[in-house]
Each structure stands twice: as structure tokens, then as C-alpha cells.
Amino acid sequence: MVVLEYDQMETASTSTYAFESQTSDEKVVFILRAHPVTNLPWVLVAILLVLVPPILAATNLLEGFSNNGIRLSAQNLEGFVLIWYLVVFAFILQSFLHWYFNIYILTDRRIVDIDFFQLLYKRVSSAQLTNIEDITASTGGVFQVLFHYGDVHIQTAGTNVNFEFLKVPNPGEVKRQIDQQIHKLKL
């Protein structure tokens, strides 16, 4: 199966993807996730967290604790530093996993939204293309204009769930592709 990945849409790199509820004759048109630049906040936080122990050591802030009567042994301090870096590692891993596996899929029949939140919660929503009534692509703000990403709002018929593809690269092209698939189905 060949999949267009929108974060490299121009090069249209080919990768092998499959998803859980996919039927054998269902063809994936594209798999989308939030633009890579949306990872910038957590990457910056991670860099700051990595720098905390060396900064504390360099500025002798821990000496202040000792002067106030709390005396940590070198072994205790090293233990806390090791635990700190484990926490940073876990933070980076969780942030990456949530970015990488929260995806939006367009197939030749439906759209699928796979969301993971907290540690073990998963939500999979899908809607048939024939139930889609309205698609709106929007871009706004300095970052979104600069890096060419935005939101795609998909309204479905009746009481079905509406979809939001948030912070996806090239929202206009995403809208065009969905429109095209709907048009193909109607022919």
C-alpha cells in the first residue's frame, strides 16, 4: 500500500502503513499527523529540563539547601539527578508517541481519526465519505502562515461526530483531496 504523507507531501515519500480497522479492499489515500513544527514547544521544554541539573550545579543553588540545615549526601544528589533524567526521557518519549500516533486517515471510503490521550486511552472515530456535508480549511497566526499548516473542519450529516484535523500541513490540499475522493464516490 502506498501512502502519501502530508508532512513530506511535495516529495510524496512512499511508506508502508496499515491501521487497525482497515478492511482488506480499503485503499488509504493519505495519513496525516500534526505538522512537525508543532513539536517545538515540548522540544524546547525538554532541552530546558536537560539543562536544569548542570545549571543548578554551576550556580551552587544546592549549596543554599545545605546552609539551611538540609544536607544531601553526594549519593542522594546523584540519585535525584538520575531520576530527573529518567523523568525527562519519559517526557520526551510520551510527547513523541502522542504526536506520532495521533493521526488522521483518508481512505477511498471514509475518514478515520485515531486519538490517544493520557497513557492508555484510545479513541477511533470514522465517517463515511458519503456522510460528509461540509469541509472547511483554515489557517491563521504567524506560525501557521509561516510553516503552512492549519486546521480542517469536517462536518458530517445528522448526529454523526464532526471531525477536526488539527494543525495539519497544507490544509487546503487536504480539503482538495477529500473533495476529490467524495467526487470519485459519486461518479
Next chain:
Amino acid sequence: MTEAFAEIFTEKNLSLVIKAFQLVLLGLFIIFSLLTIRQVDIMNKALVTSIRLEVRIIGYLQLFLVLGVFVIILLR
């Protein structure tokens, strides 16, 4: 009473209390790491990607790192 308390609360004992606290934290971290491995499995099942093996290895790496730090702190 205060003197007796001060004797119990020596620097060595404080160090042991902190060590115990760190081990409890790491115990919780081991549970978290096991949950992360399960989480990665669920994610890999939901979406099969080209990096599924690497993600799985990183999940286990986290567990082994936590176990390693647990043993280091325990044995010191």
C-alpha cells in the same frame, strides 16, 4: 525529647530516608514504564508503521534504564 529526636534524625538516617523515598519513586516509575510498553503495543496495533520495532525497543529501553537506576541506588 528534642535531643532524642535529633539523635534519630542524624545525617546518616536522613540519607537512608531519602534513599527509601527514591526507591519508592523508582518503583512507581517501573509501573509507569510497564504501562508505556503496553501503550506502545496498543499504538503499534492501531497503526502499523515503518518504525514500530524502534518504538518498541525505546519502550523497553526506558524500562531497563529505570531498573538500572533502581539497582544502582539500592546497592549504594
